[in-house]
Amino acid sequence: MSQAVAEPQADIDHTKRAWSMPLEDINPADKRLFEADAIWPYFERLRKESPVHKSYDEEFGAFWSVTRYEDIMAVDTNHHVFSSDWTHGGITLSDGLEDFQLPMFIAMDPPKHDEQRKTVQPIVAPANLKNWEGLIRERTGKVLDSLPRGETFDWVDKVSIELTTMMLATLFDFPFEDRRKLTFWSDMATTASEDVEGGEEAQKAHLLECLEYFTRLWNERVNSETPGNDLITMLTRGESTKNMDPMEYLGNIVLLIVGGNDTTRNSMTASVYALNKFPAEYDKLIANPDLIPNLSSEIIRWQTPLAHMRRTALEDIELNGAQIKKGDKVAMWYVSGNRDTEVFENPDEVIIDRANARRQMSFGYGIHRCVGNRLGELQIKILWEEILKRFPKIEVMAEPTRSSGCFVKGYTYMPVRIPA
Template structure:
């Protein structure tokens, strides 16, 4: 018999509290895939908020699980460095980690971030808004009524891929390549999408070649308003190596794709699991803005970011050593009841809905956060005009990862139009 989600969670809770604390290792992708990681974090926040796991598939690492401690680490980049990688899994290929500005410290990080920032400036977002709205409307108008379909594929992936293709100024017909490449970047070999690391690298070669072509086109043309032109002409990036260019493309593809896609899907799921909140939203569409932020907190599309300690430091009574891996579990901090009231509940009209960790803090705080919120706001404004409800009809299939918290598929039915 297949266990229900509630049964799986109860079993995970029993296990999480039965384990000796020293053996607790919250970085298990299978628990994220089953959505059963919650009790492990709950216990850590209560009993050992700065926790050391001596043995794991990712080697030894520290877990930071409470809201204010995560803020303290995230805003102290001198001691907690991003250089060389920001995932719990080290990216130690033959050539070392792929360089990209999320995985750099100042001053290089700051210069490269400044180069792409205009793509998501208020001016550019205002320019994008009507385009995103037109596309959202078209996507929603093409959905079947009274028939089951995959919301992830037909809506979440489509809208976010279209926006990202516009930011890169690449042909719209290639947009789903972005979705595919982004999934390949975060895929674990043997867990569905790809079987081996070699296969991953072969797909990377194709992905790299596609973007090299775009660089070659843009570098010899007048600078445009797109991310590739900004990188090809920006003083801080125009002389970077092909590998570093590719690293930044990977960053922008994954950053601009998975996260927003999974929040769009997450919003449909959260409203289904909380029909009182869905009714509140329908009665008052002005709540869309706070619902969007609440969903970003509730979903936490990137459950963690990792740092490396640059020096020995005592932190909350624990001795962290130079070179140690320090993992900030945003997914846990967002459920910290000493900072957020009733954090396990989904409440679309919270007093301070933007109080969450999902975009990080400090110098790496998400550069695309306003663009993500804009896409979510528009899709919901357009949904409410068209459909009284979207019904999730089966448990969604979740991603096998501790870095991306999201959905491979989500079966839904739209019973009727407004």
């Protein structure tokens, strides 16, 4: 089968191409479409004509693309048939490096998944979030107050990465001065090997550095007479986690870093970008700051910071007319479900008072629903409460640069200016 899409360029009409090319050649995993923000008409056609679509990608091989909201829900809530387990391939279309498998609880089936998830869940319980609100607000205020006025700077680096990395360091009780290592390791874990300088071997080496650093922290915490309230301490004391082998420990650390970093950081950037793209909504927000909590949900819907999650069929099953066979890869395209016109009216637009914004599926459903979703929403909410206290507007000066790949849907650079 031919590779679906040529290198996206400014002069390609992707809408025309998406609706005219042979249906079987559409490949929604083509990372170049994500980098060019050109994926939307391809998903629109799949939802309309082939909602459970046999897709092919040179890197990932054959897989099923599930693109409608209701079908994604059916897969996500049926863990008995659709497995997340790393032994079947895990949660991304990439099967990972053969000799470098990282078990983690999101890539496990019950009962082990449930036991490990329960170990870390208390850190994002409502009582803990309440305790942290003051700290998050204080840090957010300081970061915003440090920003230059009347000159262009990178919002991704100065605000989104800085705020999420500070929060991550707190969750792990990680040495604060080294916190940017967390961002680096998160990027290493989610970037395709061919996009890493030095390739596969360099990627492995960086992740083993992460393991070495966190093993040192584990040894300090496990021997501590005064246990803290942090993720590493929780892992050292959990019945199902205290005897993990090194690669499983690294897998769970990577999961917690990526979960606490990429989703919130990319939604923070998306919020500024979207309000510039839809200026009437920015005016609406300034006129009514009470819309901030709903803005958080709407931005997370519109951005969808993790584009897909993968499952593997444990038995033959029919889904919306498609015959899925045991062993087949299945991609739930959350990014498409969040733009399904059957659920969301005018889904390509940001509407900050959208009545059903909370129906967004960016956090997943069923047993794997994102454990830290409330923390992410809280961080975005506080960010915008503090922005509106300080700045008349934040202006996006040029199109942002988007991250490479079809898993994390994010931004690497976005130039902005705060009027002097």
